[in-house]
Amino acid sequence: MKKARFKFLPFDFIKGKEIDLIIEQKIPGNKVKGFVPAYCYAINLSGTNLTIGTIDLRVGSNTLTYYGGHIGYGIDKKYRGNQYAAKACKLLEKVALAHGMTELIITCNPENIASRKTCTRLGAELIEIVDLPIYSDMYLEGERQKCIYKWRIFS
Numbered sequence: 001m002k003k004a005r006f007k008f009l010p011f012d013f014i015k016g017k018e019i020d021l022i023i024e025q026k027i028p029g030n031k032v033k034g035f036v037p038a039y040c041y042a043i044n045l046s047g048t049n050l051t052i053g054t055i056d057l058r059v060g061s062n063t064l065t066y067y068g069g070h071i072g073y074g075i076d077k078k079y080r081g082n083q084y085a086a087k088a089c090k091l092l093e094k095v096a097l098a099h100g101m102t103e104l105i106i107t108c109n110p111e112n113i114a115s116r117k118t119c120t121r122l123g124a125e126l127i128e129i130v131d132l133p134i135y136s137d138m139y140l141e142g143e144r145q146k147c148i149y150k151w152r153i154f155s
Contacts, residue, residue, distance in 0.1 A: 006037050006059070011095045019084055020044045021055065021091050029060065036060030039095060043075070043088050052079040055088040059099045067136055067146055069107040070096070073118075080114065086121045093153050102153055107146040116147060124151035 006029060014021040021041040029037040036058050043053040053075035058065050071092065073085045089106070096104055106122075108115035110129055119126070127148045132139040138146070 008037065008039070009095070009098050011039065011098070014041075014091045014094070016046055016087060016091050018046050018082075019052070019087055019091070020046050021088060024054070034062055034064050036062060036065060039092075041088075041092075043073075043084060052076050052084060053088070055085070055092065057092050057095055059096075059101065061105075064136075065105055066148065067107060067130070067132060067138065070101070070104040071106050071151075083118075083121065085115070085118045089118070089122055089151075096153060097155050104151045104153060106149045106151055108149075109143060110145050110147055112147075119147075119149040119151070122151050124149035 008026045012023040022044055023039065024042050025040040027035070027038045027040065029035055037060065038056050038058045040056045041054065042051045043055055044051050053073065055071065055073040058068070058070050058072075061070070071089055073088060075084050106119050106124055108119070127150050129145055129147050131145055132143055
């Protein structure tokens with residue numbers, strides 16, 4: 001039986017109370033490189049054009065998503081401390097669920113206390129702290145370890 005072809009769903013704008021997610025890019029998967037499809041969003045203060053960060057959702061699971069996560073985020077320094085990363089993750093729940101994903105991996109460097117707090121705030125469970133494989137892009141960029149969190153989501 002042939003596997004169904006991936007289809008991006010119409011989640012181009014996700015409205016929140018304090019922040020909105022606005023699609024910047026939809027990246028198709030690349031089997032050769034091992035990349036799964038991804039939604040890439042700007043995080044804006046709600047109802048404005050002011051971008052305060054970014055968040056990505058990678059749909060599907062493989063070795064790369066285990067080390068790199070299903071969700072990646074970054075908040076501009078000026079706007080940190082407002083729990084915007086956790087709020088953006090919560091807004092992505094509906095996208096993940098629409099793709100049948102109920103367990104999401106979020107990773108961060110062990111010394112990234114803010115990101116670790118974001119995972120804890122979401123209720124994600126620390127699975128392990130792993131040494132990155134030497135063949136990974138993250139290792140080649142100088143990173144050596146990742147905290148692997150599993151976030152279970154429900155409809």
